[in-house]
Amino acid sequence: MRRMSLRHALIGLLRxxxxxxxxxxxxxxxxxxxxxxxxxxxxxxxxxxxDEAGLITVTAEGPRGRREYAPTEAGLAELRHWMLETTPDxxxxxxxxxxxxxxxxxxRAQAKDFMLAIRERTLADLARLDALTESIDWDWxxxxxxxxxxxxxxxWGRRMMEMTRDWSEWAATRIPD
Amino acid sequence: MRRMSLRHALIGLLRxxxxxxxxxxxxxxxxxxxxxxxxxxxxxxxxxxxDEAGLITVTAEGPRGRREYAPTEAGLAELRHWMLETTPDxxxxxxxxxxxxxxxxxxRAQAKDFMLAIRERTLADLARLDALTESIDWDWxxxxxxxxxxxxxxxWGRRMMEMTRDWSEWAATRIPD
DNA sequence: GAGAACATGTAAAGCGTTACATGATTAA
DNA sequence: TTAATCATGTAACGCTTTACATGTTCTC
Numbered sequence: 001m002r003r004m005s006l007r008h009a010l011i012g013l014l015r016x017x018x019x020x021x022x023x024x025x026x027x028x029x030x031x032x033x034x035x036x037x038x039x040x041x042x043x044x045x046x047x048x049x050x051d052e053a054g055l056i057t058v059t060a061e062g063p064r065g066r067r068e069y070a071p072t073e074a075g076l077a078e079l080r081h082w083m084l085e086t087t088p089d090x091x092x093x094x095x096x097x098x099x100x101x102x103x104x105x106x107x108r109a110q111a112k113d114f115m116l117a118i119r120e121r122t123l124a125d126l127a128r129l130d131a132l133t134e135s136i137d138w139d140w141x142x143x144x145x146x147x148x149x150x151x152x153x154x155x156w157g158r159r160m161m162e163m164t165r166d167w168s169e170w171a172a173t174r175i176p177d
Numbered sequence: 178m179r180r181m182s183l184r185h186a187l188i189g190l191l192r193x194x195x196x197x198x199x200x201x202x203x204x205x206x207x208x209x210x211x212x213x214x215x216x217x218x219x220x221x222x223x224x225x226x227x228d229e230a231g232l233i234t235v236t237a238e239g240p241r242g243r244r245e246y247a248p249t250e251a252g253l254a255e256l257r258h259w260m261l262e263t264t265p266d267x268x269x270x271x272x273x274x275x276x277x278x279x280x281x282x283x284x285r286a287q288a289k290d291f292m293l294a295i296r297e298r299t300l301a302d303l304a305r306l307d308a309l310t311e312s313i314d315w316d317w318x319x320x321x322x323x324x325x326x327x328x329x330x331x332x333w334g335r336r337m338m339e340m341t342r343d344w345s346e347w348a349a350t351r352i353p354d
Numbered sequence: 355g356a357g358a359a360c361a362t363g364t365a366a367a368g369c370g371t372t373a374c375a376t377g378a379t380t381a382a
Numbered sequence: 383t384t385a386a387t388c389a390t391g392t393a394a395c396g397c398t399t400t401a402c403a404t405g406t407t408c409t410c
């Protein structure tokens with residue numbers, strides 16, 4: 001049990017409101033996908049472990065075997081400890097950047113096209129983000145923490161894309177013909 | 178064998194010049210760490226697999242059991258195929274961003290401090306990058322692909338840090354008292 | 355009645371990290 | 383001669399992905 005971010009993500013999400021594994025998967029697929037992807041297998045397994053460890057507990061049962069969980073006091077303490085007293089693992093992996101690093105395997109024209117293709121993809125990502133931003137009802141529960149901090153994370157994503165767009169343009173000009 | 182970026186990273190590195198597992202580890206620790214970290218265990222194991230698959234081959238043996246590899250034609254073909262005909266997996270995981278998403282677990286003052294702490298860390302990272310940039314002899318082999326494209330990747334890192342610095346400042350002002 | 359959405363899992367395999375393990379060669 | 387560096391691995395464990403598996407409830 002080294003870092004176990006998923007564990008803390010689940011407690012943190014349940015802190016906002018009790019939820020089932022199914023509910024949590026919606027959040028992972030819709031909001032958290034770009035930040036911390038997770039699969040059903042992982043979520044259901046981790047919920048079972050968390051329950052057994054006494055960090056969350058079943059608060060309601062519904063149709064189709066639905067089980068809603070909420071964090072226990074121990075769980076909340078563990079979450080705060082993780083957030084305040086441990087340093088995040090900042091390991092970054094970027095397959096795109098790895099390819100840029102290895103661009104010497106292509107000829108110059110291909111390398112330049114590669115950078116311009118990154119630009120095109122980033123432009124498309126930005127357009128998708130714009131559409132997503134418009135589709136969100138920002139007024140709904142303006143006091144909602146997930147919405148407040150989610151917006152801050154989204155802004156990071158937007159700035160990241162804008163940066164990548166500018167960088168890829170610049171990089172293309174740096175590759176001589 | 179789904180994406181196997183490490184496999185392609187190794188072929189790509191060996192394309193620049195023949196190298197041993199030990200040599201490659203220097204590259205991973207010094208240059209590639211922020212883009213695609215790898216451990217000794219992984220590198221030695223992958224080299225053995227690559228050799229067995231006929232994508233690389235031993236070109237020299239040295240003292241202490243040293244074995245230098247170079248890519249075969251099949252290896253180079255596989256590398257180019259990966260670079261040009263497959264799309265990179267852009268799965269991003271950021272423990273820091275996950276924490277920001279879950280900042281509702283802290284009170285406002287703590288959340289603001291959290292954002293400012295990110296800013297401090299980013300400032301320190303930027304200073305370290307500046308020192309690293311100065312320590313590199315950019316004139317040495319100006320035609321070196323690894324140096325050329327490595328510089329482009331480094332520039333991405335710098336812009337990323339500058340973006341994060343600005344974003345964390347902005348985010349701190351967005352958290353009401 | 356049919357299809358979409360709800361709801362929860364198991365099994366297998368791959369990828370990545372950490373700890374352990376060993377020994378040879380070079381330079382001061 | 384001693385310490386640093388060179389050099390290669392194995393074993394164990396944990397996280398992540400993919401495929402498989404099953405059944406219920408709601409809505410049209």
